[in-house]
Amino acid sequence: MTELEKTSRRKQCILNAVTAALQQDDYSRLTVEDIAARAGVGKSTIYRWWKHKSDLVFDAFKEHTASVFDLDFEQSLEFNLNQQLLKLSLALNHPLGRALLVVMAEHREAAGEFFRQYLLPRREQTRKLIQLAIERNEIIANYPFELMLDTLYGPIHYQIIFFNCMPDETYIHNLVSLVMQPVLVRK
Structure with missing residues (x-):
């Protein structure tokens, strides 16, 4: 096994340890010591690649969601937004997602x-x-789409953070329909 492969495996073990630790406890109780023990590495190994436990959470979340948010350019905008918001809800409701919200x-x-x-x-x-x-x-072409995107993603965060509730498929479908109404081309 090459040094690069060993490094990659160690990093993977560490990120898996972050996920496992967050399955049992919340971010405030997450420690580098616990992650190191779970991964079977020393703290210095972790600090070689990550400066802070927040960096570990970011990387673990990125890995956990690597292909989750891929878009299907063959499908409609409305279909993709529904799918993306459903996946976002699931990702943010996962212990890594909840930790990510705290870190942010x-x-x-x-x-x-x-x-x-x-x-x-x-x-x-x-x-x-x-x-x-x-x-x-x-x-339609003439619309403040940046505001539209904020309007779509904001309620997902709001529901999870303030109501401790994962938006379901009906909520997301209604949200996307509501936000899409002003931009749909009337045929």
Whole structure:
């Protein structure tokens, strides 16, 4: 086994340990010591690759959701938004997702970096899907789509954070229908 493969396996063990620890306890009780013990590595090994436990949560969440938010450009914008919001609800309701929400609230600089590295590329994909929907004559071209996206994703976070409730398929379908009404092309 090469050194690169060993490093990759160690990192994977550490990220798996983060997930396992969060299955049993919340973010406030998560410690690097516990993660190291679960992964069978020393704390120094963890600190070689991650500066803070929040970085571990970000990476574990990214890995957990690596292909979850892929869009299907053959399907309509409405279909994709419904699917994406359902998957987001499930991801944020997972212990890693809940920890991520805490980290983003407590560590603004780290949250900004996560936004730039992880969320912005996904939002850019959604913008491409919006452009494709315009070209397909599904939706009108002249609309504040950034505001539309915020309006779609905000309620998901709100339901999970403030009501401790995972939005179900009906809630998400109604939300997408409501937000899509002003942009649909009337035929």
